[in-house]
Amino acid sequence: MSAEPPRPAHASRADRVADAALALLAERGTRGLTHRAVDEAAGLPQGSTSNVARTRQALLELAVRRLADREARVLALDELPAPAGGLDSLVDGLALATHRALTRNRELTLARYELALEATRRPELRVHFDAAGARFRDRLGVLVRAAGSTAPERHVLSLVAWADGLMFSCVAGTFHAEAPELDEVRAGLRELLAGMSGETASGGGKGVV
Template sequence: MAARTTTSTSRAELIADAALGLLAERGMRGLTHRAVDGAAGLPQGSTSNYARTRQALLEAAVRRLAEREAAVLTPDGLPVPDGGTDGLPDALALALHRYLTRHRELLVARYELALEATRRPELREFYDATGRQFREQLTALMAAAGSAEPERHALSLTAWCEGLMFSCAAGSHHAAVPEPAELRTGFRELLRGMLGG
């Protein structure tokens, strides 16, 4: 049971983290205000006071997911290459490997939220807006690496990563995550194809 907190910020994070944990463990049906109270070790009604509606609770989970993913994927920031890709495959491979091996629950929670967003237009809008920061960062990274079409290349890189993440989290490769060296090779091949050299 999680320790109780006294500040609204830490309580908000505790509630959102508990929601993400429930999504990963029980799926969307297991996400209720009462269940979040229990998972967070908070008195009944605490989650309802923070997030009155299911939509508000889902938005809190999406917001917290984005914060935690940002910390996992870019804890020190990815290197922005000057006219090349030196160091970029290593950084991308390490970030992706860290996500796949240490934060699988975040990935499963993200898939739950993404699927729910396909059924809830109001959540879709919020989910897309929250994820826009990642797309913009990757597009800027590809432009800095010398891409002539950074948006298209960012989309291709994202699609490759998403496919790999799904396969390792819920697909046919769920039992074996590629080693950093394998991921590095994959990123090098992708970047070489996009950028040449």
């Protein structure tokens, strides 16, 4: 897994609007997200964004849906290990996905935090935001169960919370100046999963229990 794969050269107008909205959210926050600003950022004629998303709520929903599509590319859900891949494959896949999100795709991660906060104030947006996040949680649940977890929901929560905490700290928090190396992310995940399985951090093979 490297950076987010390049998007098609001829993106639809809706995708251009949504991508510009995400870039503005990362750069200026929700206060900077206006229809006029999106038109300018996307290089589109004035009024184009309004034609795609008439209201602010519609624009936010468009951004959330686009965020889900782009994060699926960043996290590379189809590249996560097969359930039979074992604990080491799970560690490698999650470490690569997390490292990708907090380094070369940090702008997208910032946009997600802005939308997450907005969703806490807009129940109608929360529905779309939660549905987007379920795509990754569901896939992770399959992998955790295959690794032998007897408490998959709790273990998925722990893994997601660990990854989200690391990304927030390294993108927007007190560790923003320097992101950890991939090997450090992998070691942290190994320690977390080892604690779930009762292994030593350098051991392997028991499965998550």
